[in-house]
Amino acid sequence: MDAAEPVLPVWLRERRAGVGRPAERSRAEVTAAAVALADGEGLAAVTMRRVAARLGTGAASLYRYVTGRDDLLDLMADEAAAGYDLPAPDGPWVTGLLEVARQGRAIMLRHPWLPELVLTRPTLGPHGVDLLEHVLTLLAGHPAAAARKMEAFAVLNTVTAAFALNELGATAGTRQRQGAYLAHAVAAGGHPQVAAVLGGAFPATAAPAERFEETLSRILAGLLAPDD
Amino acid sequence: MDAAEPVLPVWLRERRAGVGRPAERSRAEVTAAAVALADGEGLAAVTMRRVAARLGTGAASLYRYVTGRDDLLDLMADEAAAGYDLPAPDGPWVTGLLEVARQGRAIMLRHPWLPELVLTRPTLGPHGVDLLEHVLTLLAGHPAAAARKMEAFAVLNTVTAAFALNELGATAGTRQRQGAYLAHAVAAGGHPQVAAVLGGAFPATAAPAERFEETLSRILAGLLAPDD
DNA sequence: CGTTATTTGCGAACACCGTTCTCGAAGTCG
DNA sequence: CGACTTCGAGAACGGTGTTCGCAAATAACG
Secondary structure, three states: OOOOOOOOOHHHOOOOOOOOOOOOOOHHHHHHHHHHHHHHHOHHHOOHHHHHHHHOOOHHHHHHOOOOHHHHHHHHHHHHHOOOOOOOOOOOHHHHHHHHHHHHHHHHHHOOOHHHHHHHOOOOOHHHHHHHHHHHHHOOOOOOOHHHHHHHHHHHHHHHHHHHHHHHHHHOOHHHHHHHHHHHHHHHOOOHHHHHHHHOOOOOOOOHHHHHHHHHHHHHHHHOOOOO | OOOOOOOOOHHHOOOOOOOOOOOOOOHHHHHHHHHHHHHHHOHHHOOHHHHHHHHOOOHHHHHHOOOOHHHHHHHHHHHHHOOOOOOOOOOOHHHHHHHHHHHHHHHHHHOOOHHHHHHHOOOOOHHHHHHHHHHHHHOOOOOOOHHHHHHHHHHHHHHHHHHHHHHHHHHOOHHHHHHHHHHHHHHHOOOHHHHHHHHOOOOOOOOHHHHHHHHHHHHHHHHOOOOO
């Protein structure tokens, strides 16, 4: 019923400039302010009013650059994706994919708000498409079907974000809640396998970076293994 | 600095009953109301006021059952996890894990708000621990280290949620935005691999259920493959 | 049966939020 | 110079999570 206009994504909604009063700021400036705010105080602090205040303007002004808060989040996520430094493909594909993952994790640890956006709002902006192009280039010689390559890209991003989110949560107090209940459940009995796995010494747990790369390389190896 | 009390998870914050005015509702009732609301109108509709209205009370009353909206979300997620019907372990582990994943996907499609919670708030409540126990039982005979089994559980949940989220997004209009920009980027040139992969016929794409199980079994096979 | 202790219900209020309306200001174009 | 177009942003609307304070309801005690 409700007309449902095509509704282009932010990056396709260009502003026809040249006539009328010129804008005092740019979309990039607004995005940068939002990113800075999120870096310092978390995603919840990214409020139209607070972003505007950081730019020295009123909240209503932001709607000249963005159709709403959601646009701003999309712009932030793609801006973060600009942080990848993608070398020319060289060597086996798994090496290239792991390098992408390594950078992705680093970016997410630097921007703690990113994992949530990547997980719940998997939108591709200009930099996201560049990243996809890079991954597909790495896999150009791989015999897997097109659909599976797209899946590998999605899994790469998703697992990286989930891992980073966990890592960040471990730093903050978020982890303790979960651990507290798990410990209680184990102590209360009735979950022998959980008790066994948690009770056994976790000997010399590897550093996060190593665990991450080991895990992801296993996942990608399975996903991109030759048919049967 | 700020004292940082232990802050127990919801499930450990029991109410000592017996004395004083008895509560007119239960935590389970509040949770059920929130779930019903989310099923019908999405997570954003789960508002303290609206949940309360559904119970015929005032918003402030909910704080007798829950310390805040976050508690409510945790309760909802665990309540949804009660929907698993876990058969006694039997047969190869991969079969059991796939059955868990199959049910997980079904639950998430029935509760479209679940994937977001699972992805961004991976908290284990009573039913979550039961699920973990089941998965670890399936893997009891597997030679992998304890840490890797825990990782397999996390990956299973994460990938299932991400897949379900995608599937749900495809139904709604969310998908079109992303597709619109991708198409533009391809048309503008400069991304030959993306163009090739998207341009190639996606012939007879399998049904979502099959694609999901194929993908997940590949991932799990890689993750739980014997060392080297 | 009071009386007291304890707990619940919840209206009112607070600080904030995203978004829209409106209109004056600031430019470009003919 | 108008005419036109775009921008800036204060004010306002309807909504949010959460806190406060107090009346009401019950249990336990004497």
